[in-house]
Amino acid sequence: xxxxxHVSIFFAIEIIGTxxxxxxxxxxxxxxxxxxxxxxxxxxxTAVGGGMLRDIILGIVPPSLFxxxxxxxxAFMTVMILFLVVRLNQRILESSYITVYEKTMNIFDAxxxxxxxxxxxxxxxxxxxGEYRFLSVFLGVLTGVGGGALRDIMAGQTPYILRKHVYACxxxxxxxxxxxxxxxxSGDSALxxxxxxxxxxxxxxxxxxWNLPAATKKS
Numbered sequence: 001x002x003x004x005x006h007v008s009i010f011f012a013i014e015i016i017g018t019x020x021x022x023x024x025x026x027x028x029x030x031x032x033x034x035x036x037x038x039x040x041x042x043x044x045x046t047a048v049g050g051g052m053l054r055d056i057i058l059g060i061v062p063p064s065l066f067x068x069x070x071x072x073x074x075a076f077m078t079v080m081i082l083f084l085v086v087r088l089n090q091r092i093l094e095s096s097y098i099t100v101y102e103k104t105m106n107i108f109d110a111x112x113x114x115x116x117x118x119x120x121x122x123x124x125x126x127x128x129x130g131e132y133r134f135l136s137v138f139l140g141v142l143t144g145v146g147g148g149a150l151r152d153i154m155a156g157q158t159p160y161i162l163r164k165h166v167y168a169c170x171x172x173x174x175x176x177x178x179x180x181x182x183x184x185x186s187g188d189s190a191l192x193x194x195x196x197x198x199x200x201x202x203x204x205x206x207x208x209x210w211n212l213p214a215a216t217k218k219s
Contacts, residue, residue: 010115010118010119010191013111013112013114013115013195014071014112014115014116014119015071015074016108016111016112016115017108017109017111017112017113017114017115017116018047018048018071018074018075018078018112019074019075019078019108019112020105020108020109020111020112021046021047021075021109021112021147021148022043022044022046022047022074022075022076022078022079023043023078023079023082023105023108024046024105024109024148024151025042025043025044025045025046025047025079025147025148025151026039026040026042026043026046026078026079026082026083027082028042028046028151028152028155029041029042029043029155030082030083030086030093031093032155032156036083039079039083040076040079040080040083041154042151042154042155043075043076043078043079043082044072044075044076044079045147045150045151045154046075046147046148046150046151047071047072047074047075047078047147048065048071048072048075048147049146049147049149049150049151050116050120050142050143050144050145050146050147050148050150051063051064051065051071051116051119051120051143051146051147052065052146053142053143053146053150054120054123054124054139054142054143054146055123057139057142058123058124058127058129058139059127060127106202106203106206107203109202110170110198110199110202110203110206111199113144113145113167113170113171113198113199113202114144114174114194114195114196114198114199114202115195116143116144117140117141117143117144117171117174117175117194117195117198118140118174118175118178118191118194118195118198119143120139120140120141120142120143120144120175121136121137121139121140121175121178121179121191122191123139123143124136124139124140130182133179136175136178136179137172137175137176137179140171140174140175140178141168141171141172141175144168144171144198145161145167145168145171148160148161148167149161163211166201166205166210166211166212167202167205169201169212170198170201170202170205171198173197173198173201174194174195174197174198174201175194177190177193177194177197178190178191178193178194181193181194
């Protein structure tokens with residue numbers, strides 16, 4: 001796989017993930033009945049927050065989202081479109097369309113989580129920290145789930161990654177898979193296999209409602 005194809009494929013996947021993450025942030029803000037600014041802030045933060053935290057830890061200042069704002073612009077446009085759709089059709093939140101929307105976004109979200117996780121690891125390697133496995137795994141997971149955690153904190157709720165459908169665990173599994181495979185096969189193959197693993201775990205977790213055990217049992 002040539003470098004140009006590698007970049008274009010992952011760029012497309014990241015755009016899909018950005019749209020899904022921005023939509024989830026915007027929908028969380030809409031359900032909290034925030035105003036337009038609140039919807040924009042939560043939507044954009046969800047989409048690019050993880051990458052921003054990763055860059056800060058790596059000492060990439062200013063973070064890449066400010067130097068290459070394509071993801072911010074994509075997130076902003078996604079949020080505005082969703083805001084207008086809901087604004088013009090209030091019943092959409094109570095109709096059968098919301099179920100179709102959520103199922104579609106779950107798939108996009110899985111793709112985005114996979115793309116951002118492996119991109120986080122790739123960014124660490126490009127920054128010269130590829131040999132530090134723990135750091136690479138941490139940055140991969142942080143890039144994948146950091147934006148969603150920031151969204152939930154700003155929305156005043158327990159972060160989704162700590163309570164539902166092994167979300168962070170899917171990212172962690174993919175990151176560990178990449179670190180394991182990186183020394184055994186080509187980098188592109190390791191990225192693709194790890195991304196597919198994350199997507200598979202997320203889809204199965206959503207389909208079968210997989211959750212990690214809690215200390216207390218629900219009555």
